[in-house]
Amino acid sequence: MATHNRPYTNTRHRRRHFPYLPALPLLLLLSTTNYNHYAHAQTSPGPTPVSGPAFARTSTRLYILGGNPINGNNGPPLTQFYSLDLTIPWNNTTPAWTELSAGPAQAIFPATFSLDQTKMIVFHLQAPTNASRYDVNTGVWTPSSAVLPGSNFQGIGAVTDTNTGLVYMTAGYTTRMRDSLDVYNFVTDSATKTAMPGPDKVLPARAYYGNVWSKYRKSILYFGGYNIANQPIVGGNVVTELVTATQNWNTLTTSGPVPPMRADHCMTTNEDGTMMVVFGGRSTDPVPNGQKNPYLGDVYILNTITLTWTQGNPGEPRIYAACTVSNNQLIVWGGTDSNDLVAPAKVLVYNLTSASWISTFTPKTTTSETGTDDSHVSAGAIAGGVVAGVAVLCACVLFYIFRRRRHSRTLVCTISDNEDTNDNQSKPAASPKTREDEELQRLRVQLQNQQEQLDLQRRLLVLQQQQQHLQTPLQQSHISLPPQQPQVYHDPSSGYQQPVYYSLAPMTSQAYSGQSDLNQSYVDSTPGSNPQALVNHLVPMPMPPIGVPSSSPLATIVATKPIVIAAPASKLTLAPAGVRHDSNYWEERPPGNPHAIITP
Structure with a gap:
């Protein structure tokens, strides 16, 4: 058959998809590199267990610095600096730690981030440096120029006002009396002081307290601690609030099970500031002489909207631990346990929703938090790159194979429609x-x-x-x-004439009775009379019978042929019986034959 010699080709389809092939090895290489990086980040050893590390939080990571690795907090602090990824899931025995450049060596000291989360500052450092700053973008530590004479004090907290970016330190470092409220400015890298309330006010000078910034209330919340002489504060288990915008201090009225008074505890809030969590610490309630105040592992949650306390399920007792809340999960690391030993490296995770301690951290699927992260590649980004690279690679390979098989089965005929199908000679194919x-x-x-x-x-x-x-x-x-009106005849000799009505003559077989058998009146006009004074009626008008006097000229009626008599409109007469009205003239029909034709 002639069709055997038709030229077919699928070169056009192969040429279209062939340029993707050289990119496959590159995608494979990138995916392998990301996978190796991801695996290295996951298997990276975490920080050495310590007590009293400085900790601060960004939208995606928890940073911990320094701490004391020796029991009883008597050894030299470390310079280790790590970040914990909060964007990927991990097990509490193998958290997603990332090692950063070493920082200052210290223990039991505060840290906080700038408003844009690009810089972190730590206080309570050894002279001559009172504070040090870490740049997230460059990964470099630099000494702060802030002058803080009382920087040797412990137990002072630092919190950043997310409305202004200022850092507040209650009973801070600008004096040696613990009687000032210090305010640090990231922009100017300097600290100023304001007066604290007196001892008789809502918040007497204290140390080893807990403080957090509540985004919902736009204020700083305080709980627990000792007085200026490091003595327990009787009846001090209240929540004190500082509204930074107005510099007003007040004591909140709360409900529910209030936590016992404590110090050295860990305190944090969730992302939107609607929840404040108190964990662990050391009880400050009076105990018999010679006995140690017990370490606590209880959990208390304050709803900052309703100001209601809720007690959770207790965990392992800790003091001087680092903590934060992410995706409604409390994360606790480090500290000293109830045996005065440094806590193990395992991270404690408490689900605030189910009120249970769990072994796996689950990040948010979508986060509304904002802020920058450090310059190091996070494990979450690496994992996402691995998944995306493998998916793209598989999609490209499968797509290429599918199209190649498809076009190998369906060949494209290159001859034109006008070509003779019986021609056995091959003709050159048309160009693409x-x-x-x-x-x-x-x-x-x-x-x-x-x-x-x-x-x-x-x-x-x-x-x-x-x-x-x-x-x-x-x-x-x-x-x-509208319904059709009867014809009206007008007298041309005058400007107005009453209408003339026409009607069919009644038909009957009765003999003449001398009276009108219709009991109707007929009126016509006499030529020459005033048309306005006469009414010409040719259509029967129903009227009651009216008697005709014998002396009236109308009493004599010619029976042989009817005549039309003109009378004034005011004197109506009856038509004689037997007279019939047809068209515009009078006629008499023989009795018994109403349709007979009368010949004049």
Whole structure:
């Protein structure tokens, strides 16, 4: 058959997808590199267990610095600096730690971040440096220029006002009396002081307290601690609030099970500031002489909207621990346990929703938090790169294989439609550009035909609408025509004449009775009389019978042929019986034959 010699080709399809092949090795290399990086980040050893590390939080990571690795907090502090990834899931025995450049060596000291989360500052450092700053973007530590004479004190907290970016330290470092409220400015890298309330006010000078910034309340919340002499504060288990915008101090009225008074505890809030969590610490309630105040592992949650306390399930007792809340999960690391030993490296995770301690941390699926992170590649980003690289690689390979198999089965005929099908000689195939031009031309013709059809349909629709508009008044005129009025005859000799009504003559077979069997009156006018004074009635008008006197000239009626008598309109007469009214003249029909024709 002639069809055997037709030239077929699928080169055009192979050429279209072939350029993707060189990119496959590159994608494979990138995916392998990301996987190796991800695996290295996951298997990286975490920080050495310590007690009293400085800790601060960004939107995606928890940073911990320094701490004491020796039991009883008597050894030299470390310079280790790590961040814990809060964007990926991890097990509490193998958390997603990332090691950062070493920082200052210290224990039991505060840290906080700037408003844009690009810089972290730590206080309570050894002279001559009172504070040090860490740049997240460069990963470099630099000494702070802030002058803090009382920087040797412990137990002072630092918190950042997210409205202004200022850092507040209650009973801070600018004096040696613990009687000032210090305010640090990241922009100027300097600290100033304001007066604290007196001892008789809501918040007497204290140490080893807990403080957090509540985003919801736009204020700093305080709980627990000792007085200035490091003595327990009786009845001090209240929540004190500082509204930074107005510098007003007040004591909140709360409900529910209030936590016992404590110090050295860990305190934090959730992302939106609607929840404050108190964990662990050392009880400050009086105990018998010679006994140690017990270490606590209880959990208390304060709803900052309703100011209601809720008690959770207790965990392992800790003091001087680092903590934060992410995705409604309390994360606790480090500290000293109830045996005065440094806590193990395992991270404690408490689900605030289910009120249970769990072994796996689960991040948010979508986060509304904002802020920057450190310059190091996070494990979450690496994991995402691995998944994306593998997915793209698999998709490219499968797509290429699928298209290649498909076009190998369906070959493209390169002969034109005008070619003789019986011709056995092979003709050169048309170029791809020619085929594309022909296809474009064919599409243009189809679009033009469709446009013409649409125009024709549009015109027909317009004609139909016009026809409907023309028919509508006619239909309405047929419906709304008034009843046809009888013909009216006008006398041409005058400007006005009463209407003349015509009616068919009544038909009857009764003999003449001498009276009008219709009991009706007929009135006509006499030529020459005033038309306005006469009424010409040729249509019977119902009237009651009226007697005719014998002396009236109308009593004599010619029976052989009726005549029309003119009378004034005011004197009506009756038509004699037997007289019939037909058209505009009078006639008499023979009795018994109402349809007989009368010959004059």
